Amino acid sequence: MTFLSINRLSVSLRDRCVLRNVSFEVGAGECVGLLGPNGAGKTTLMRAALGLIPYEGESSIANMVSADRARMAAWMPQTREIAWPMTVERLVVLGRIPHMANGQRPTAKDYEKVNAALAAMDLDRFRDRTATRLSGGEQVRVLIARVLAQDTPLILADEPVAGLDPAHQISTMQIFSELARAGRSVIVSLHDIGLAARHCTRLILLSDGGVAADGPPGEVLTLDRMAEVFGIHAFYRDTEDGPVFQPLKVIE
Amino acid sequence: MARLAIGLTAVTVVFFVAALTLGPAPIGPVESLHALIAGDEGPLTLVMREIRLPRATLAVMVGASLGLAGAAMQGYLRNPLAEPGLIGVSGSAALGAVIAIQTGLATSMALGLPAMALIGALVGVTLVMALAGPRGSSLTLILAGIAISALAAALTSLVLNLSPNPFAANEIVFWMMGSLADRSMTHVWIALPFMGVGWAMLATLGRGLDALTLGEDAAGAMGISLKRLRLTLVLGTASVVGAATAVAGAIGFVGLVVPHILRPLVGAQPSRLLWASAICGATMVLAADIAVRLILPERDLKLGVVTAIVGAPLFLHLIYKTRRQLA
Numbered sequence: 001m002t003f004l005s006i007n008r009l010s011v012s013l014r015d016r017c018v019l020r021n022v023s024f025e026v027g028a029g030e031c032v033g034l035l036g037p038n039g040a041g042k043t044t045l046m047r048a049a050l051g052l053i054p055y056e057g058e059s060s061i062a063n064m065v066s067a068d069r070a071r072m073a074a075w076m077p078q079t080r081e082i083a084w085p086m087t088v089e090r091l092v093v094l095g096r097i098p099h100m101a102n103g104q105r106p107t108a109k110d111y112e113k114v115n116a117a118l119a120a121m122d123l124d125r126f127r128d129r130t131a132t133r134l135s136g137g138e139q140v141r142v143l144i145a146r147v148l149a150q151d152t153p154l155i156l157a158d159e160p161v162a163g164l165d166p167a168h169q170i171s172t173m174q175i176f177s178e179l180a181r182a183g184r185s186v187i188v189s190l191h192d193i194g195l196a197a198r199h200c201t202r203l204i205l206l207s208d209g210g211v212a213a214d215g216p217p218g219e220v221l222t223l224d225r226m227a228e229v230f231g232i233h234a235f236y237r238d239t240e241d242g243p244v245f246q247p248l249k250v251i252e
Numbered sequence: 253m254a255r256l257a258i259g260l261t262a263v264t265v266v267f268f269v270a271a272l273t274l275g276p277a278p279i280g281p282v283e284s285l286h287a288l289i290a291g292d293e294g295p296l297t298l299v300m301r302e303i304r305l306p307r308a309t310l311a312v313m314v315g316a317s318l319g320l321a322g323a324a325m326q327g328y329l330r331n332p333l334a335e336p337g338l339i340g341v342s343g344s345a346a347l348g349a350v351i352a353i354q355t356g357l358a359t360s361m362a363l364g365l366p367a368m369a370l371i372g373a374l375v376g377v378t379l380v381m382a383l384a385g386p387r388g389s390s391l392t393l394i395l396a397g398i399a400i401s402a403l404a405a406a407l408t409s410l411v412l413n414l415s416p417n418p419f420a421a422n423e424i425v426f427w428m429m430g431s432l433a434d435r436s437m438t439h440v441w442i443a444l445p446f447m448g449v450g451w452a453m454l455a456t457l458g459r460g461l462d463a464l465t466l467g468e469d470a471a472g473a474m475g476i477s478l479k480r481l482r483l484t485l486v487l488g489t490a491s492v493v494g495a496a497t498a499v500a501g502a503i504g505f506v507g508l509v510v511p512h513i514l515r516p517l518v519g520a521q522p523s524r525l526l527w528a529s530a531i532c533g534a535t536m537v538l539a540a541d542i543a544v545r546l547i548l549p550e551r552d553l554k555l556g557v558v559t560a561i562v563g564a565p566l567f568l569h570l571i572y573k574t575r576r577q578l579a
């Protein structure tokens with residue numbers, strides 16, 4: 001079953017071509033890592049796929065009625081915004097908005113999803129704390145919990161693990177890959193190629209607004225390609241503890 | 253939450269009854285209310301029905317409008333310093349009213365002044381929407397609002413500048429301070445349809461404003477149409493604030509201070525702040541109007557002056573408290 005189908009998607013922002021003819025499909029059970037240097041078009045690709053910015057080509061979820069799309073795909077933007085000093089629990093309940101009518105109170109089922117999301121992000125003891133007074137990494141976890149509470153088949157997250165400590169980086173990626181194993185799909189952009197190699201089932205490498213490579217981590221992360229796209233020498237090995245990727249130095 | 257709603261409403265009712273029954277003549281509240289409800293041809297019934305009832309009703313309507321619009325505007329802009337006047341509607345409504353006074357339309361035609369103020373508000377909001385552009389961005393809305401406010405203020409000054417005699421200028425300046433004195437039920441009926449429509453529009457914003465807590469992008473992805481949200485906000489605010497300015501003049505600080513005071517009490521959730529601010533705004537204007545009548549009854553103290561005198565220090569206190577929390 002296909003959750004997202006992108007066909008010849010192009011985006012121009014201020015007459016500058018940011019994405020050119022990108023096509024791919026994401027099916028159930030995939031945890032897709034979106035890699036690429038700064039400015040490669042990762043954020044633009046996800047925002048266009050969701051229909052948040054004007055685009056040419058086709059995206060299967062951008063065409064949907066916005067209320068239906070909100071129950072199909074959840075989006076975690078890169079800008080971590082929490083405008084008001086609300087409690088963690090209330091903020092996570094906001095993720096249930098697409099499932100509630102205007103003015104409706106959250107039901108027991110909504111709270112069930114919220115509690116599961118809080119537990120998954122290790123936030124139980126923060127439930128009644130004011131979200132804006134938490135540390136940056138804790139706020140990121142709250143925002144990921146909000147996305148989980150939206151309970152959609154497809155999750156798009158823009159650099160969700162940036163700013164988290166190593167333990168929470170790993171546990172967040174594990175949650176994403178568990179969701180994928182349970183039949184959902186996750187598309188996550190990130191700069192930590194090592195994390196992507198270990199936790200994603202598939203990597204899409206963007207470079208200069210196009211897809212440079214698309215496939216299982218082992219096939220995408222070749223040393224030649226790392227040199228070409230990122231300009232780095234790297235170490236990549238399949239060990240008995242899983243794949244290990246470490247950037248070593250910049251190619252002069 | 254229900255307790256807060258009941259508490260706020262009870263306070264409003266107390267102030268409403270006080271506004272109806274307090275007066276210069278030594279008449280008890282029970283007698284006054286009896287004259288209002290049962291009624292006869294006597295002077296007390298006339299005073300209650302033709303003077304105090306419209307005045308207290310308008311105080312509730314104007315206060316609820318300003319509180320609601322203030323909470324909506326702060327929620328939309330995600331900024332506790334936003335206020336309903338930000339989109340230029342109160343400024344352009346005031347300009348319309350000032351032109352009505354200057355041209356004599358206010359005296360030659362019954363309801364000439366509120367009608368002109370409403371037209372001013374309509375022109376203002378049309379210009380703001382045209383300037384702000386079709387996309388749902390908040391930044392262009394603020395910029396357009398500031399531009400229209402500045403233009404309306406400049407034109408108001410021009411009218412004052414060209415005023416033929418000091419009496420007209422005096423009348424304009426006093427009108428701009430805002431007041432509920434000598435209003436009739438006609439003013440209630442002219443404002444009510446606009447406010448009713450505006451209240452209904454602003455009341456639908458709760459869900460969208462809640463989602464906006466997470467930013468415009470996240471709200472858009474949660475199925476909130478930012479374009480429609482902004483249009484509803486601007487039209488609703490224009491409707492209630494235009495009508496409020498038309499019947500009461502410019503009354504500042506209510507839309508700014510009331511949401512700010514209530515925010516901690518509703519857990520900072522924008523949707524809850526909407527109704528709470530509407531109720532509490534009504535109380536604040538009722539209280540200010542009672543103060544106007546009690547403190548210097550012979551000097552015709554202006555309502556807008558009192559709300560500003562009370563509101564500004566209150567606001568300073570809130571800033572001080574916020575500063576301490578941030579430190």
